[in-house]
Amino acid sequence: MKNKVLDVAIIGAGVTGASIARKLSAYKLDIALIEKETDVAFGVSKANSGIIHAGFHHPPVTLKSKLEIMGNSMFDQLNRELHFPFKRCGIIVAAMSVEEMKTIQELYQRGVNNGVIGIELCNRSRMLELEPNLNSDVTGGLYAPTGGIIEPYRFVFSLVESARKNGVNIITNFEVVDKRETNNTYTLISSTGESIKARYVINASGLYADKISELFGAKKFKITPRKGEYYLLDKSSSYRPSRVIFPVPTKISKGILVVPTVEGTTLIGPTAENINDREDFSTSIENFEKIFYATRRLVPAISERDIITSFAGVRPAAEGGDFIIESYPDVPKFINAAGIQSPGLTASPAIAEYVKDLLKKQGCRLVEKPDYDPYLDETVKLREMDHSSADQLFQKDPRYGNIICRCENVSEAEIVHAIHQGHTTLDGIKFYTRAQMGRCQGGFCSYKIIKIIHRETGLPFEKITKRGRESYILKGSIEDDWKGVVEVTNTSLQGGTTRDMQTGSPDNNAQSAGGNEGNT
Amino acid sequence: MREAVFDTVVVGGGAAGLAASKIIAERGYRVALVERENRLGGILNQCIHNGFGLHYFKEELTGPEYAQRFIETTAGTPNIEVFLETTVMDVKTSRADNNNSGKGSTNSPGTKEVFCYSSRYGVLKIITKTIVLAMGSRERNRGNIGIPGTRPAGIFTAGLAQRFVNIEGYSPGENVVIIGSGDIGLIMARRMTLIGARVLAVIEIQPYPSGLTRNIVQCLRDFDIPLHLSHIVSRIYGRDRVEAVDVTPVRNGKPEMEETFKIKCDTLLLSVGLVPENELSKKFGVKINPETGGAVVDAHMMTSVDGVFSCGNVLHIHDLVDYVSEESIAAASFACDYMEERGKWPAAEQFPTVASSNIKYVIPNSYDPEINNRFFFRPMIVKNNAKLCIRMENEDKEQKTLLEKRLLHVQPSEMVSVNIKSERIKEFLRDGEENRLVFSIQ
Numbered sequence: 001m002k003n004k005v006l007d008v009a010i011i012g013a014g015v016t017g018a019s020i021a022r023k024l025s026a027y028k029l030d031i032a033l034i035e036k037e038t039d040v041a042f043g044v045s046k047a048n049s050g051i052i053h054a055g056f057h058h059p060p061v062t063l064k065s066k067l068e069i070m071g072n073s074m075f076d077q078l079n080r081e082l083h084f085p086f087k088r089c090g091i092i093v094a095a096m097s098v099e100e101m102k103t104i105q106e107l108y109q110r111g112v113n114n115g116v117i118g119i120e121l122c123n124r125s126r127m128l129e130l131e132p133n134l135n136s137d138v139t140g141g142l143y144a145p146t147g148g149i150i151e152p153y154r155f156v157f158s159l160v161e162s163a164r165k166n167g168v169n170i171i172t173n174f175e176v177v178d179k180r181e182t183n184n185t186y187t188l189i190s191s192t193g194e195s196i197k198a199r200y201v202i203n204a205s206g207l208y209a210d211k212i213s214e215l216f217g218a219k220k221f222k223i224t225p226r227k228g229e230y231y232l233l234d235k236s237s238s239y240r241p242s243r244v245i246f247p248v249p250t251k252i253s254k255g256i257l258v259v260p261t262v263e264g265t266t267l268i269g270p271t272a273e274n275i276n277d278r279e280d281f282s283t284s285i286e287n288f289e290k291i292f293y294a295t296r297r298l299v300p301a302i303s304e305r306d307i308i309t310s311f312a313g314v315r316p317a318a319e320g321g322d323f324i325i326e327s328y329p330d331v332p333k334f335i336n337a338a339g340i341q342s343p344g345l346t347a348s349p350a351i352a353e354y355v356k357d358l359l360k361k362q363g364c365r366l367v368e369k370p371d372y373d374p375y376l377d378e379t380v381k382l383r384e385m386d387h388s389s390a391d392q393l394f395q396k397d398p399r400y401g402n403i404i405c406r407c408e409n410v411s412e413a414e415i416v417h418a419i420h421q422g423h424t425t426l427d428g429i430k431f432y433t434r435a436q437m438g439r440c441q442g443g444f445c446s447y448k449i450i451k452i453i454h455r456e457t458g459l460p461f462e463k464i465t466k467r468g469r470e471s472y473i474l475k476g477s478i479e480d481d482w483k484g485v486v487e488v489t490n491t492s493l494q495g496g497t498t499r500d501m502q503t504g505s506p507d508n509n510a511q512s513a514g515g516n517e518g519n520t
Numbered sequence: 521m522r523e524a525v526f527d528t529v530v531v532g533g534g535a536a537g538l539a540a541s542k543i544i545a546e547r548g549y550r551v552a553l554v555e556r557e558n559r560l561g562g563i564l565n566q567c568i569h570n571g572f573g574l575h576y577f578k579e580e581l582t583g584p585e586y587a588q589r590f591i592e593t594t595a596g597t598p599n600i601e602v603f604l605e606t607t608v609m610d611v612k613t614s615r616a617d618n619n620n621s622g623k624g625s626t627n628s629p630g631t632k633e634v635f636c637y638s639s640r641y642g643v644l645k646i647i648t649k650t651i652v653l654a655m656g657s658r659e660r661n662r663g664n665i666g667i668p669g670t671r672p673a674g675i676f677t678a679g680l681a682q683r684f685v686n687i688e689g690y691s692p693g694e695n696v697v698i699i700g701s702g703d704i705g706l707i708m709a710r711r712m713t714l715i716g717a718r719v720l721a722v723i724e725i726q727p728y729p730s731g732l733t734r735n736i737v738q739c740l741r742d743f744d745i746p747l748h749l750s751h752i753v754s755r756i757y758g759r760d761r762v763e764a765v766d767v768t769p770v771r772n773g774k775p776e777m778e779e780t781f782k783i784k785c786d787t788l789l790l791s792v793g794l795v796p797e798n799e800l801s802k803k804f805g806v807k808i809n810p811e812t813g814g815a816v817v818d819a820h821m822m823t824s825v826d827g828v829f830s831c832g833n834v835l836h837i838h839d840l841v842d843y844v845s846e847e848s849i850a851a852a853s854f855a856c857d858y859m860e861e862r863g864k865w866p867a868a869e870q871f872p873t874v875a876s877s878n879i880k881y882v883i884p885n886s887y888d889p890e891i892n893n894r895f896f897f898r899p900m901i902v903k904n905n906a907k908l909c910i911r912m913e914n915e916d917k918e919q920k921t922l923l924e925k926r927l928l929h930v931q932p933s934e935m936v937s938v939n940i941k942s943e944r945i946k947e948f949l950r951d952g953e954e955n956r957l958v959f960s961i962q
Contacts, residue, residue: 232663236802279759282670309663311671387610387635391521391643398639403556403607407799412639439799441661443677447688461690466673470760473673474690475786478715 005185006030006169007364009198011176011212013040015152015348016340017204018159023352024359025166026372032196033160033168034188036175038468039428041156044206045345046431047230047281047313049259049270050152051244053343054091054144056111056119057254063323067347067354069114072146074349082158083378084151085262091147092122092130093246094298095139100248104142107249111144118145133239133299147244149262152345153431161421162376166369170422171196173468176205179215184333186216200333200364202355207278207316209324209338218331221324223339224317225278228270229287232308234439235264239301247298254342256294258302263408263434268295268302270313281312308439315341325351327358335359379417383409383434404452405445407438415449419456426450427467450474523645526552526601528855529634530652531608531800534562536832537654538590539845543852544652545599549859552646553600554636556607560594561587562656563679564841566686569707571734575842586841606638611651611804613825630827650827650855653801653815654848657794657833659704665792667699669756672763678704678791682711691715693787697765698722699753703731703839703933705791710739712789720783722747723767728902730793730933732839753788754780762786796834811881812836819870819888821851822858829855836883836896839935843896850894871949874913877960880932887957889945896937899930899961906930906961908938912948913956920948922957930961 008024010017013035021033037043052075058065079086095101104121111119120143122130127138164170174196178189188196203212210223233240240260247255253272261267271287288310296302318324318339327335335358337351344351360366382390382400394401399413410433418432426442429435429449436442436449450473453464465471528544530537533555541553559565564572567583574580577589594600612633634646659677674693676684681692682704696712698705701724709719722740727750729736740747748767752775755766765788768780796814798806807816807824814835815823823830831851832844868890873882875897882897899906910923923940930936949955 282668282755284668285754288666288668304666307663307666310666382637387643387645388521390637394637394639394642398642401637401639401642402605403609403637406556406607409609440658441663443659443661443680446680447683451688461688466760471673472761473692474684475693476691478685478689478691 004030004197006032006196006198008032008200008202008359009034009186009188009196010202010204011188012043012204012206012209013156013160013170013172014043014045014204014206015041015156015159015345016206016337016351017202018156018163019348019352020202020204020337020355021163021168022159022166023349023356025163025168026369026374027366028369029364029366031163031168032198033163033170034174034176034196035170035172038172038425038465039423040160040170040172041153041431042427042467044313044315044341045156046153047311048152048228048315048342048345049230049257049267050150050261051091051257051259051343051345052086052088052148052150053346054111054119054147055114055116055343056107056142056144057249057343058114059110060114062321063325064343064347065114067323067350068343069116070350070353071343071347075148075150078349081374082155082162082376084155084158086148086150086155087262088146088148089260090130090143090145090243091246092127092144092243093142093248094127094134095141095248096135096137096297097139101139103248104140107142111142116144116146119143131241131243131245133241133301134245135298135300149244149259150345151262155345157421157423157432158376162374165376166372172422176212176215186333200335200359200362202335202337202359204337204340206340207314209316209318209336213336213338216331216334218328218334218336219324219326221319221338223278224319225275225280225314226317226341227273227275227280227312227314229283229291229310229312230267230269231288231291231310233266233268233302233306234308237266237303237306239299239303240264240266241299245298247294256291258295258299265308266302266306268292274317275314278314281314283310283312309441317341323347323351325354325358327362333362333364335362380414382411382414404448405433405435405438407440408434410435410445412452415452416456419453424453424457424459425465425467425471426473429453446473521643521645522641523647524552525647526550527648527859528552528650528652529554529608529632529646529648530654531634532562532654532656532832532834533557533560533602533604534654534656534832535564535587535590535841535844536656536834536848537562537652538587538594539848540652540654540831540852540855541600542590542594542597543849544856545594545597547853547856549599549856551600552603552634552648553594554603554606554608554634556605558605560591560602560604566679566682567707568686569711572841575840576845583841590845603636603638603641603644606636606641606644608634608800609637610635611800613804613828632827649859650829652848652851652855653798653806653823653828653830653834654832655797655800655834657837658797659790660793660795662790665699665790667753667756669765670758672756672758672761674758674762674786675756675788676790678702678708678789681789682708685711685715691717692789693717693762693785695720695785696787696789697753697783697785698789698791700724700790700792701729701731701736701747702791702793703735705789706731706735706739708789708791709745710743713743713745717787719743719745720785721745721767723751723753724749725752725770726750728931731791732933756788762788794833794837796836798834801830801834806830809881809885811875812883814883817884818886819884819891819893820854820858821847821884822854827858836881836898839933843935843937847896871955871957874956874958876958877962879959879961882959887940887945889949890942892939892941893945894937894939895959896935897959898935899932901961902931903961904929908936909960909962910938910940911958911960913958914950914953919958922948927961
């Protein structure tokens, strides 16, 4: 494949690149979706709020607003085809003062102008009826029933699976560091010296979109990494809202939200902080306090006791604030899809349409594939089944009966399926199956998953990573250190383990007269 | 769907479940012992160090040896059927059993349905009279204690690291910092040293160790491993794998950020406490005590759901496995009594126990004046020559001291137990009153 000249190379397998790849897979084109990380959705798309916005935040003149509204309307059909976790649970914006109600009025008007279906202004009691766990000091607010929630990485996985099913080549661990241009063909060169040739290049490289644009001599702009920290709260929390709760937005941010995730946990965040390092995913004490303070203002019962984990995502904010989705007369056959931050997830299906049209204008022939199949089989999820359907499933494949992740009830068969879909890191499997995502955070299941990865891929234990690159889990076998030693001592010693006898370890020396060593 | 009928389902085949199964089978009842791993013994299997069994067997054993003693006596017993690699997913109780939730099915009163999943048996529905919850605990993890910084590979709970080393035969890393001085962390400090890793520090937020004193001596001091009391890890560094941590002293509950120092390391082990694993119990309405994370149990170790008993680390966290066995034997005996005396259970009225000054909790949550009661409680303070006081308290606030006892040394990491005879309690009991038994340490 790598010597062949492809029609289209898409750089970046986040939600933007994956949506474009899947859209283009409906046409007779040779396509590669290229990702620098070990797995898809490992960048901006894996750590965000997972909101399908209703479309009242941005003024109608922006590309953001146009694609947001269009994108929102496309999700029902996409979900019928791809079966990702998605729910139109509705969005509310809570005003805590009369002053804030003025902004609510503006948002309402903007929503109406943008064509948001069903949007309504709410008084205090309507707000509390919609969300009983809301702070009872609420003044009023906005309700947009078309807003929803999604698992962003699962959405990307579905898009990528659908694209692959329709012939797209998925290439991971390929970081584009250089390009050459000959005979109307671009050659993309990776950090390890590999190359991919394509006639058209689409830049969907998220946090690195400014660099790729510059590499191709296209528009100069700057991506500002904007970090957002989040806390994930346990399923059992009693205050979990049924709708997404926004505060009244400020000029730079939509604010810190309370999100009931599709899978039953509660997500609170994000902060918004411009940073320099595009890979700074660290969290801080200051923002911990900020997030809990801000969200308790909305839902007072939110408790630190329920924290499962924290994480940070970085969004690619472009100068000017709007999406940069364009082609350039002086850079033929190159398209930027850059600055895709919120509401990028919502807009992504519309962005794909938009890019497809740009591609066509650039002279790319789009001929529909007769055998294009937009549908994926639904991935089996044991946790959503009743006992009798589970029983039938176990008869077909007993591995579904072997529960690997006890917190999220994920079976061996589901983990094997994820590995066969190309997710061979612990994080990849976590995002795909939810195993390790629950309250024990992999304390019980990660060793089992490592064994399954080893069995299914042949990767040695010490080569298995958390999320690719150098993120190795284990340092190597202990046995290796003891080779040779075991042979000699086995014949001469009885009882105890060879290893302990060799080191004279106190494990076998009862130094503790009447010692109560803990079992724990 | 397969169906089976047993007198008791014991959920979990670790120390607690094994002891409970043994007793129930000996009393002539048929037991289904359900274990999700591929062998019995639970976490004991990875505790290859010694020090187990001094109380119960009066000799020093390793964890696997301790488990084996019970496995040998249970495995051959015709009354026990062991279901390995089988996970209990769901329990349905009849409405009559359950006054806490409406989640009951239409079972006849007293009958419970336990739904188990496994590769071997498919979905197995076990119909039973009693259930013993013995699921043990899980480790608190990084998310629970919220350490700021990055999220690289190389962060393990101590128990997971122990599993990798002792059972899988793999080393989790070379330069190790351990957060928390819980017993597993201390044991792992020694274990990592023995497999050739360097343990650079053990960091404990409290001014005293949270593990047993003996483990501090044998696992840290004997190996010159520094223990930093009143310190926290305030930040984790590293993109792919852990590269370093910031360590900050804590004074008067506040981190002194200016005095932060950095330790370069590639591995972090967390030993920051255990949490009873009661997700299954909560699902079918078992009432949970927020102080322990375990079920609220009466004097007979019965939970708020009739016929459902709880013991071991799923009830409250124990320091010694010997006490787990002892408690589980008691719970199992009560489960047998319950089955023998069905219909007229409970025999006598019970009264509440209360954890007062300097005590985190008392188990069980009520007492039965007709029996000799054994109480377990956990101090909240570190003190030499402390005084335990148990009083009977009633409406008029007049307290009568039922028992006073000198305790040589108390600390939160060491559980205390006390027996009170039926006769002694009856001396203080007043008719028609609340008769609260109040525990305190001064």
